[in-house]
Amino acid sequence: MATAAAPKSHAACRNSSNPYHECSEYCFRVIAAGGGGAEVRQPDAELPTSFGKEAEPRIILRGRDASKDAGSVETKDAEEDTPAVVKEPEDLGIDPAAYDAMTPTQKRLFDLRLKLNMARKANQLAIVAEKKREDAPEEPRGVSKQKWFEEKKRKVGKQLEANGLDMSKAYMLDTQEDAEDKYKKWEKKPAPFGWDVFNQKSLYNGYIKRTKNIEVNPEEYAKAREADPDFYRDGASLQYGKQVPIPEENIERMVKELEDRGKNRKEFSRRRKFHDERDIDSINDRNEHFNRKIERAFGKYTVEIKNNLERGTALPD
């Protein structure tokens, strides 16, 4: 029997006179204890509202049933009906008189059921909280890349499951812009061509490539650090130019790397095939070389002139 003043509150609740009061576990605890006290706000704002709705009618109904029919199994059925019965005013609220009229066993049953309900509610709360924790981990040191990546993967996985897809089809979730970005990344950047090989950026890239091949040996580094008191030198340090004992293997390493670089350099330009079916327009090797260069530079602009000369006369264009 819901009070007209507070439709969502338990009739036995001391705050039921407040029209906006909604009973919470504290209220139920108080009711169960049978004591008084000040009004308490409902702290379940973040709970999914369905849980609150489901929970309350249950208690109310149970209370009603308990008051009508002590220890009856029908309460279970009543539970099943709860969603349909939520809004009807006579279902909400326990008659305090009825509660008092319950026998001790009935009271115990009612209390137990109350506790069960509270436990269920607490469980739901805990689930929600855990979900929150899972989705947006709050890291004190900031977002580390690995965690971010894992989180991203998890999200993607969830979305895929929602759509009924497999992890292998993860690309289906990309927007067009994302897809374009990915394609751009895969496209191989063109190698520097011509004089660009010697520009500052390519030289820097070359240096970076070489440093990538350095095998970093932390023990060697640590040993060197122990050995030298002046490890972190300034530019003007007087240690410069002093003879440093260098182990043979390091020199070997340096020499080997230089030789590798030399080999790579040799492969930089390849020898082109000699087309002997082509016309010879040179008298000499040097002339041939010159003709090749000239053709490369001016060939496309002088096609007409060349044809005219070959023909012997110019066309009247």
Place this chain on the structure above:
Amino acid sequence: MEITPFQEPSRISNNKDGDPALTVFLTRKETEVELPLPMHVKNKNPAPVQITTQQILLVTSELQEAEIRLPKQKIIDAEELAEYRLRKRKEFEDLVRRLRWNTSVWVKYAQWEESQRDFARARSIWERAIEVDYTNWTLWLKYSEMEMKNRFVNHARNVWDRAVSLLPRIDQLWYKYIHMEEMLGNFPGARQIFERWMIWEPDHDGWAAYINFELRYNEIERARWIYDRYVECHPGEKAWIRYAKFEVKNGEIARGRLCYQRALNQLGEDDVIEEFFIAFANFEERCKELERARVIYEYALDHIPKGKAENIYEKFVQFEKQYGDREGIDNLISRKIR
């Protein structure tokens, strides 16, 4: 004095049939060349047998004999070797004397001496070459490569030191010098050279190379110190963004944020360009500080003239679509229209 008509020297007229070598002067008659009378071309038709230049060249190249090369001789003993070397040296010296300014000739000469394992001579040739043109950094590179390949570490160091002192603005020399020291395991030496280089305030790549060097050995504190100097040396959003990304990579979010704020302080409020704001907003987004990101976007839109703010609008709209609500997007679009 009576003027006698000019008479040809009697000697000549006597010697008409004699030895021409005895004649000193030639008569006019003797110097006359009898040309045929000018002919006018009557037949303007093409000749029956035409020939092209191409044909001429083809025939010539076919008929050409192979160029004469010296026969390949096997050197048997020391004397022959000495002779061979002498001959080669003479050739090279002639070449070098003829083409003093040609780098490749010097290089070939020096590399031939290196192949003969005569390092003293090779060094002297390199020095001569450098004397001709010390600004040619390829000479320095090849010289030091010769020293390094043949395991003369201290010689190489000397050469590198000179090169780097004479041509401090050529980054490649610095890179290779430092790489050599790193390969040799001389880490403090490498560090010192980097420090020397930084005094010259190289460009972004140079600083990046130094920072990468420190990070390779996990010296994060030092990297941070270098970054501080770097942003002072190159005040601009590129340096600051790199600094902030480095901090974020190490998980130091607070420091990263501090970087962005320092950047704003340093760059002033009006000079900042949009990339900086985009990077800053991205950073805040990643930290899940959506309100801050929003504030940054709006600040950017306020401070950057409309023409240059295209990217920011796009990014902001994307951001709102992801995290914002309808009102936000509507506000934004109305702003854009404005």
